[in-house]
């Protein structure tokens with residue numbers, strides 16, 4: 001008897017048929033994705049595509065149960081598809097597995113349009129945003145999900161009916177003033193951020209000299225101590241020298257001396273800096289003294305008990321007394337002595353230098369699951385903390401803080417994956433009875449689906465809410481999207497501006513909201529790609545250039561905005577050229593209705609002047625906060641991701657009042673770029 005016999009009976013023949021025939025996309029084959037894929041197969045979904053960019057890691061095996069030890073290093077999507085198929089071998093299920101980034105250029109508007117339903121099982125904001133925009137552009141329903149420890153949520157997003165992922169404001173990442181991180185830390189997290197985002201990059205990562213200078217100039221303009229900023233600039237230049245010597249025999253010791261002794265002495269020489277209330281002068285560390293036990297650990301900065309504690313720990317901290325009990329502790333929970341940290345610093349520096357020497361063209365980046373990088377950040381953070389009288393942290397704590405880890409719980413993932421399937425059944429049933437239409441987007445129309453939450457409330461673990469209608473100010477779901485099948489090697493920007501924008505979009509069939517039919521609107525248009533201004537009425541220098549030469553290719557968007565901001569932007573999504581036509585491009589038969597923009601400027605719009613494209617085409621990612629363009633990702637396929645991030649779900653259970661308050665109620669937060677320096 002086929003596995004789906006009972007589901008067939010439960011769902012009824014009609015819905016079961018829809019389930020079987022609907023082509024669905026699952027993005028992510030991690031904690032939620034594995035559970036979800038198994039569920040989908042068991043229910044009888046028979047046309048599934050799953051995409052994941054990552055390979056299997058040992059640390060995935062405790063909860064991503066479609067994977068086994070021999071699968072380590074294999075692509076997640078491929079292994080998940082093979083394992084999941086076994087759950088329902090008899091039903092002719094097609095699982096098309098792809099090892100790749102959902103942001104890759106071939107995953108364009110036409111591709112996403114091929115699906116009846118998309119399910120996100122992702123762990124970062126960037127990819128979530130990307131899929132959201134694609135789904136909104138294509139009008140394909142999306143089920144968004146996330147878990148964080150015991151909390152979880154499932155949020156269906158239907159174009160024109162519910163709010164989209166970008167309608168809901170996300171909390172800004174935690175940020176610290178640059179001088180707190182670089183010169184005057186006062187908490188363990190400051191030292192961890194310094195080790196992870198500053199020192200690591202300086203020694204082993206990509207040396208972003210320009211970005212560094214920019215950041216310091218910004219801090220100076222923001223009122224930070226000018227002398228201190230100049231000092232930090234000198235320090236950064238000195239790093240470049242020290243980096244060169246890392247591979248040498250005593251390179252690691254030299255780095256230690258520079259960072260923890262010379263640089264601290266230089267800071268101490270700036271008397272004014274330490275006059276500010278609450279600042280505690282650091283103590284330079286001495287290599288020999290720590291190694292031979294003669295160095296006195298600086299007292300903890302917090303007064304009273306902490307002082308006592310520091311003195312009480314002095315022996316231990318100096319590494320003179322080894323405690324049998326602490327030795328027995330797991331490596332990750334053990335409190336390291338000052339000497340332990342120093343030895344670990346030297347050792348991890350050597351390990352990382354060896355990697356840099358072996359592959360000089362591959363800059364390293366911090367990854368909480370990479371022992372070498374974690375050891376380095378652990379030792380660095382603790383040494384710095386010691387110098388500044390800040391309590392140390394264990395390896396486990398540093399991993400948690402630097403990796404921004406919220407424990408992933410298999411049961412939560414399983415419940416959420418189950419709820420995603422329930423939601424998808426509900427959605428397919430409702431969509432079959434009333435397909436989405438823009439006409440139904442008024443705020444009085446009932447929303448046909450529910451957001452579901454798993455929460456920390458034993459008496460009511462599951463909750464639900466009615467999704468809001470789309471936010472009229474949203475710069476993602478309220479814009480207009482047009483599939484633009486174009487041969488970018490033939491079409492010039494002039495062809496686009498004249499043939500597409502002026503003749504088609506604004507030609508005799510043009511439809512502008514608020515303008516009577518047949519009446520033309522005098523509109524001046526500008527053309528952008530991401531944050532780059534390609535053309536406007538006074539700037540036609542690029543007209544002769546082909547889109548390909550302007551680095552405008554598949555997966556990107558040409559955005560057309562009217563100069564007065566009266567109407568919504570129109571995005572032309574570049575898709576593969578239509579092989580059945582000899583023309584340079586193909587457009588839909590009718591131009592779209594261009595809606596009026598909301599009265600106020602669109603939120604999150606970048607205030608910066610856009611970059612004007614000069615004569616040399618420079619491939620560049622979007623710089624405008626308002627534009628999340630589907631450009632090629634920086635994460636390459638087949639390479640272990642440098643720092644996988646857990647999704648985070650923050651919920652506010654309080655009764656929300658107005659719309660804005662409700663919009664803030666449920667937020668799926670990315671933990672990428674978790675720490676930002678101001």
Ligand SMILES: Nc1ncnc2c1ncn2[C@@H]1O[C@H](COP(=O)(O)OP(=O)(O)OP(=O)(O)O)[C@@H](O)[C@H]1O
Nearest residue numbers: 028029030031052053054101102122123127644645
């Ligand atoms: N842009 C992307 N394209 C395709 N897959 C992605 C993309 N971004 C993230 N993913 C995948 O989404 C999945 C999310 O799963 P999960 O949250 O369990 O993370 P994980 O990386 O498996 O686990 P952990 O972060 O705890 O080590 C991962 O397998 C990840 O590779």
Ligand SMILES: [Zn+2]
Nearest residue numbers: 164167474477
């Ligand atoms: Zn939106």
